[in-house]
Amino acid sequence: MKEWLTRDLVEVLAGLDSAEFSAVELMQATLSRIDETRETLNAFTAVRSESALLKEARASDIRRSQGESRPLEGIPLGVKDLEDVAGLVTSQGSVPFRDAVADRDSIQVERLRAAGAIVVGKTNTPEFGYTALTKNLLFGTSRNPWNLDRTPGGSSGGSSAAIAGGVISMATASDGGGSIRIPASVTGCFGLKTSWGRIPNGPKALWTMDDTGVWGPLTRSVADAALHLDVVSGVHPLDPNSLPRVKFSFQETLEDLPSGLRAAFSPDLGYAMVQSDVAAAVEKAAGLFPDWGIAVEGLDGGPPEPGGDWGFAGAWELLSQLQPLLPEHEEEFGRSFIRGVQAAARMTPELWRRMRQRRSELNAWTAQVFERFDILLTPTVPYDPPAAGGPFLKEIEGRAQPAANFGSFTMPFNLSWHPAATVRVGLSKAGLPIGLQIVGPRHRDDLVLQVARAFERATDCFRSWPV
Numbered sequence: 506m507k508e509w510l511t512r513d514l515v516e517v518l519a520g521l522d523s524a525e526f527s528a529v530e531l532m533q534a535t536l537s538r539i540d541e542t543r544e545t546l547n548a549f550t551a552v553r554s555e556s557a558l559l560k561e562a563r564a565s566d567i568r569r570s571q572g573e574s575r576p577l578e579g580i581p582l583g584v585k586d587l588e589d590v591a592g593l594v595t596s597q598g599s600v601p602f603r604d605a606v607a608d609r610d611s612i613q614v615e616r617l618r619a620a621g622a623i624v625v626g627k628t629n630t631p632e633f634g635y636t637a638l639t640k641n642l643l644f645g646t647s648r649n650p651w652n653l654d655r656t657p658g659g660s661s662g663g664s665s666a667a668i669a670g671g672v673i674s675m676a677t678a679s680d681g682g683g684s685i686r687i688p689a690s691v692t693g694c695f696g697l698k699t700s701w702g703r704i705p706n707g708p709k710a711l712w713t714m715d716d717t718g719v720w721g722p723l724t725r726s727v728a729d730a731a732l733h734l735d736v737v738s739g740v741h742p743l744d745p746n747s748l749p750r751v752k753f754s755f756q757e758t759l760e761d762l763p764s765g766l767r768a769a770f771s772p773d774l775g776y777a778m779v780q781s782d783v784a785a786a787v788e789k790a791a792g793l794f795p796d797w798g799i800a801v802e803g804l805d806g807g808p809p810e811p812g813g814d815w816g817f818a819g820a821w822e823l824l825s826q827l828q829p830l831l832p833e834h835e836e837e838f839g840r841s842f843i844r845g846v847q848a849a850a851r852m853t854p855e856l857w858r859r860m861r862q863r864r865s866e867l868n869a870w871t872a873q874v875f876e877r878f879d880i881l882l883t884p885t886v887p888y889d890p891p892a893a894g895g896p897f898l899k900e901i902e903g904r905a906q907p908a909a910n911f912g913s914f915t916m917p918f919n920l921s922w923h924p925a926a927t928v929r930v931g932l933s934k935a936g937l938p939i940g941l942q943i944v945g946p947r948h949r950d951d952l953v954l955q956v957a958r959a960f961e962r963a964t965d966c967f968r969s970w971p972v
Contacts, residue, residue: 506534506537506538506541506671506972507526507530507534507538509525509526509531509534510534510535510538510671510672510673510674511671511970511972512674512725513674513724513725513726513728513729513967514580514674514675514724514725514726514728514729514732514733515726515728515729515732517531517580517674518577518578518580521569521574521578521579522569522574527562527566527579528562528563528565528566528569528578528579528623529559529562529563529566531562531579531580531581532558532559532561532562532579532581532623532625533559535581535625535672535673536552536555536558536625538671538672538673539552539625539626539672539673542670542672545648545653546647546648546650546653546657546666546667546670546672547629547644547645547646547647547648547663547666548583548628548629548647548657548663548664548666548667548670548672549583549625549626549627549628549629549663549667549672550586550596550598550626550627550628550629550643550644550663551586551593551594551626551627552625552626553593553624553625553626558581558623558625561623562579562623565578565579565621565623566579568621574621575619575620575621576620576621576732576735576736577617577620577621577622577675577732577736578620578621579621579623580621580622580623580674580675581622581623581625581673581674581675582614582617582618582622582623582624582625582673582675582676582677583625583626583627583628583663583664583667583672583673583675583676583677584614584624584626584627584628584676584677585627585628585630585660585661585663585664585676585677585678585679586598586627586628586629586630586663587630587633587634587660587679588611588613588614588677588679588720589607589609589610589611589614590607590610590611590614590624590627591607591608591609591610592606592607593606593607593624593626593627594606594607594627595607595627596627596643596644597630597632597633597634598629598630598631598632598633598634598641598643598644599632599633599641599642599643599837599838599839600642600643600834600837600838601830601834601837601838603643609708611707611708612704612705612706612707612708612737612741612743612744613677613704613705613720613737614677616736616737617675617677617736617737620736622675625673627663628661628663628664628666628667628676628677629641629644629647629662629663629666630659630660630661630662630663631659631660631662631842632838632839632842633823633842634659634660634679634681634684634718635660635819635823635842635845636659636660636842636895637656637658637659637660637683637684637687637688637897637911637912638656638658638659638662638891638893638894638895638897639656639657639658639659639660639661639662639663639666639688640656640893640894640895641839642837642839646893646894647662647663647666647893648666648893649666649669649691649692649890649893649937650666650669650670650671650692650970650971650972651669651692651693651936651937651938651971652935652936652937653893654892654893655691655889655890655891655892655893655937656691656890656891656892656893656894656895657669657688657691657692657890657893658684658687658688658689658690658691658692658886658890659684659687659688660679660681660684660688661676661678661679661680661684661685661688661689661723662688663676664676664677664678664688664723665678665688665689665691665692665694665696665723666688666692668692668694668723668724668725669692669693669694669725669970669971670971670972671970671972674724674725674729675724675729675733676723677720677723678696678720678721678722678723679718679719679720679721680696680698680718680719680720680721680915680919681715681717681718681719681819681919682717682815682819682912682915682916682919683698683886683911683912683914683915683916683919684718685697685698685721685722685723686698686885686886686915686925686926686927686940686942687885687886687911687912687915688723689723689885689927689940690885690886690927690929690938690939690940690942691886691889691890691937691938691940692938693929693938693967693970693971694723694724694725694929694967695722695723695724695725695726695727695729695730695926695927695928695929695957695961695967696721696722696723696724696730696926696927697721697722697723697730697734697924697925697926697950697953697954697957698719698721698915698918698919698924698925698926699719699720699721699734699738699924699950700719700748700922700923700924700947700948700949700950701716701719701746701922701947702719702744702746702747702748703719703721703734703738703748703924703948703950704719704720704721704734704737704738704747705739705740705741705743705744705747706718706719706720706744706746706747707743707744708743708744711825711826713822714822715818715819715821715822716746716922717815717818717819717919717920718919719919720737722734725967725970726961726967727759727928727954727957727958727961728756728759728958730926730954731754731755731756731759731954732755732756734755734950734954735754735755735756738750738751738755748948751951753951755950755951755954758951758955759954759955759958760955760958761955762797762798762955762956762958762959763879763952763955764798765798766798766799766800766879766880766956767799767800767802767877767878767879767880768791768794768799768800768801768802768878768879768880768881768882769801769802769803769804769874769877769878769880769881769882770788770791770801770802770803770804770881770882770883771803771804771807771881771882771883772784772787772788772883772884773807774807774808774883774913774914774917775805775806775807775808776807776810776913777884777887777910777913777914778887778901778904778905778906778910779884779887779888780887780888780889780901780902780933781902782933782934782939783884783886783887783888783889783933783939784884786930786931786933786939787882787883787884787930787939787941789930789931790930790931790941790960790964791882791941793960793963793964794882794960796963797959797963799880799956799959801882802878804874804878804881807870808866808867808870808871808917809863809866809867810913811863811864811867811916811917811920812907812910812912812913812916814860814863814864814920815912815916815919815920816845817848817849817852817856817860818860820845820846820848820849821849821852823846823849824846824847824849824850827846831847864920867917867920867921868921871917871918871921871923875923875946879945879946879952880943880944880945880952880953880956881943881944881945882941882942882943882944883914883941883942883944884914884939884940884941884942885914885915885927885939885940885941885942886911886912886914886915886940887901887906887910887911887913887914888901888906888910888911889933889935889937890937891911897910897911914942915942918944921947922947923944923945923946923947924944924945924947924948924949924950924953925942925943925944925945925953926942926943926953926954926957927940927941927942927943928940928941928943928957928960928961928966929941929966929967930964930966941960943956943957943960
């Protein structure tokens with residue numbers, strides 16, 4: 506394996522610019538690495554033809570030699586299989602959609618390609634991104650490069666396995682309840698759930714009513730994520746929720762950490778159960794923040810536990826989408842997936858009202874937190890990733906673990922629209938990465954990145970990889 510496959514994205518770009526290697530050589534090495542890890546990581550579900558990829562790589566080399574290179578010129582790109590690439594199947598990890606060829610790129614892919622990235626293929630995801638384990642009936646199970654018996658998380662597990670496993674330096678990811686932060690945490694990557702609207706969604710045939718899912722970077726460094734955001738953020742007419750482009754560069758302002766910041770630290774948000782070595786590592790990491798001028802104060806209590814409402818709302822939206830396929834194709838879906846979706850038929854006006862009330866309570870809680878503090882620190886996930894094929898553990902250290910507990914710390918901030926990132930703070934007793942979540946005020950993706958960069962700079966937290 507070529508050593509430069511394990512470098513940060515910005516370092517790979519530097520290698521291309523200095524002619525240490527060409528875009529053609531990088532693409533050839535990437536394709537070889539995909540083949541090498543197909544039976545172990547199972548990160549990619551589809552790969553474009555080698556001839557087409559090498560043709561695009563040669564064109565990138567020519568642009569660079571002529572001084573016309575773009576921000577991501579020649580970078581191989583993996584695209585999560587919930588996102589459209591023109592001419593490729595968007596299977597959603599679901600058998601009934603195995604032949605669903607996209608007729609255009611998503612807005613994000615369109616912008617990444619315009620910046621010079623070369624789409625290599627699609628990365629694996631659980632069926633419709635439904636769970637934090639990456640497996641499906643079409644493409645099987647993806648695995649964690651730190652321990653092949655464990656999951657790389659979900660739903661962006663194919664992307665996280667590819668990034669952490671030295672397959673590719675850039676892949677897309679999405680987060681509706683933790684699907685960037687969870688896989689980033691359990692594979693030791695950096696992941697940012699962006700503010701609602703920061704990266705445009707779509708275009709989609711159906712209007713999205715369940716307003717929790719966003720696109721965001723999943724990378725090997727904070728600078729990589731900032732570069733990704735610089736390329737893809739900004740308003741788009743096909744997404745009415747998309748935010749205007751900020752008037753600064755996320756990458757160029759990474760080191761501009763404000764002085765006098767105040768951080769709240771919650772070890773459990775008032776309801777989560779956390780593995781003891783995870784809790785200890787996260788608390789130790791929070792104790793480092795005063796070293797670079799961020800005061801930390803413990804936070805008691807928390808918002809309403811969101812797992813049930815989050816799952817039910819997502820199932821209701823999926824049921825509306827998939828109902829025309831039922832019952833003819835019902836047997837083709839994963840059993841647990843379709844059972845969960847069909848359970849949403851129990852929706853009533855009273856249930857909907859209670860869900861809206863609890864979301865309002867969550868919003869009031871976050872408003873109080875960010876009135877007093879600039880950032881909030883929590884664990885990212887409460888315990889080590891489960892087995893690659895599941896199930897989620899029902900008990901940790903003698904304490905019962907509800908299934909939703911794996912997303913206990915991530916789900917609230919999808920519902921509240923706050924930006925939230927995860928940084929690696931060490932390894933558990935099992936030798937698996939542990940993540941610290943950094944949550945910021947709405948629309949302050951820049952502040953979350955700056956705090957994460959300060960942590961990265963002080964701890965060198967992304968220096969080692971499992972390859």
